[in-house]
Amino acid sequence: MAETVFVESTPPTSRGRDLDLVVSAVRIPMRRSFSHAAHARDNAESVLVRCRIGDVTGWGEGAPRPYVTGETMAGARQALTGESSLFLLEQLAGLWASGAAFKAGPQALAALDIPRMLGGLQRAPAAAAALETALLDVWCRLFDRPLRDVVRAVVPSLGHTHGLLAEEPRPQPVTLVADLAKARGSVAAALTPASAAALRHVKLKASAEPTDTARRARELRAELADAGAGQATFSVDANAAWTGEQSLLAADLLGGVADWLEEPTAPRRWEQLRRIRERTGMPVMLDESAVDVGDVETAAGLGAADSVNLRVSKCGGLLPALKVAAAARRCGLRLQVGVQVAEVGPLWVAGRVLATELADLLAVEAGRQDEWFDPPLTEPPYRIDRTRHLAPVPEGAGLGVEPSPTLRAHGVDTG
Ligand SMILES: [Mg+2]
The missing domain is CATH 3.30.390.10 (Enolase-like, N-terminal domain)
Incomplete structure (x- = not known):
């Protein structure tokens, strides 16, 4: 670096x-x-x-x-x-x-x-x-x-939050994310029998083409089943890249393959999102469309969503993210805790606190900082148990991590 x-x-x-x-x-x-x-x-x-x-x-x-x-x-x-x-x-x-x-x-x-x-x-x-x-x-x-x-x-001051939090924080199973930069076959091939058996959720990043995406989704699901990970749920994230028509086509093609579709079309196209759900039966997860409580309440009121991807940076911090989570729960929407790619330190810790505190999550993302940054950017370093796909509960006072010498050497004033 x-x-x-x-x-x-x-x-x-x-x-x-x-x-x-x-x-x-x-x-x-x-x-x-x-x-x-x-x-x-x-x-x-x-x-x-x-x-x-x-x-x-x-x-x-x-x-x-x-x-x-x-x-x-x-x-x-x-x-x-x-x-x-x-x-x-x-x-x-x-x-x-x-x-x-x-x-x-x-x-x-x-x-x-x-x-x-x-x-x-x-x-x-x-x-x-x-x-x-x-x-x-x-x-x-x-x-x-x-x-x-x-x-x-x-949380007690957020109102109507019964069942929002787990009784106590627990290590959380993390999603395996297959992005477009990964070679075909490499995702399942990297799994050991033990890690395949422990996998709970796999998310595929879509390409700009629904038909290409659906083909890759079917191939990946078959590879995962062959590798012993057939029990994992599966989602496709389009990052708002498709038109309404493309989203409908994708939702049709992904029937029986994906358990939900994340942010298929341009953010806050509530009518299109509702149409996807009604016409195809494919559950819709909001991501870019849901940054605050108003978005969640609007989507729920219009029947435009089944679930929300909660991300600390997108929502404005840990406390606003908790408000969004409480609103989603109040509106009957499920939750996933997600990340921004390549978070340096405080963001992944805050996300992990959310993930290990909230109850009843559909899925938890954690990033791959152990692959992306070497040497690590924090002390102690980012860590995931890759065999059991588990993110540990954060320890220590505050965030519990300090900037590493590598991060300090980048000229950043972090104290
Ligand atoms: Mg997303």
Whole structure:
């Protein structure tokens, strides 16, 4: 990994208090590329926020993607370097100095709309995710509490959340994702008998062509069955690349092959999404179409969805993601916890907290950071049990991970 390009910007003034906040943008080459119908990626691109209260530091991450939330790296950076970021840090530091209880910090942040604060008319969820995660990390570290305790602190205030959380956090089975950059046959061939038997879900990234996608889906399902993974459920993600007609065709062709179709057509085409469900019977999972509670309630009200893919950066942070999860549950929609490709550190931890806290998930994605980044970007490193396809419960105070020497060597100021 030779290059990292952007670097940090501006701490605004800290007005004499013992705190500071730094925004960085990082671009790190991946060891192999990842591609789907909307984008091919061979670099991790994230905005990072480091904040400090006294001698305690927290860090956070957002993944701005124009094709997901309309945000660019430059725009997210700009949103974060305005006055609002330091203002929120000062609020939190004041709360800490007042002797407030642990739950007061997360509850205060949960009462705000940080994507709106940072972005104004053009909400900025990825920027907000970076800031919120850093604030929650520093808050948890001040109290020596894990990030998952934030979830338990705010969920009771979200209303009608019976059954939303698991009784206790558990390692979660993770999805195997087959993207367009993987050679045919390589997915099933990489499975051992033990890992095939443990596999719960496989997701295929669609190409721009429904017929080609359906053929690949049938081939992959047959390969998986031959490899001993016939029990795994199967989905196809089109990343909003198809027209309404193409989506209907794909849903027809994938009948009996896919268990659900993720974001088949342009985001928020509610009528088309409903038509797919009604005409073909194929369940529809929303991803790019569902970034906030309003999207979920609209989709459910119009009969346009069966489930929602929850992603921390897309939703604006862990707390807004919990609100989306609660809304989905209230509306009778199922949930998947997903990722942005090549999350650097804070985002994958926050996603994993969601995945290990929420009950009754359709599927959980975790990324392949162990393949994409070597040496690792965090200490302790990203880890998945690839034999049992299990993501462990995050440990330690706050996020429980620190930037590795490799990440620091990329010129990023992460404390
Ligand atoms: Mg998706």
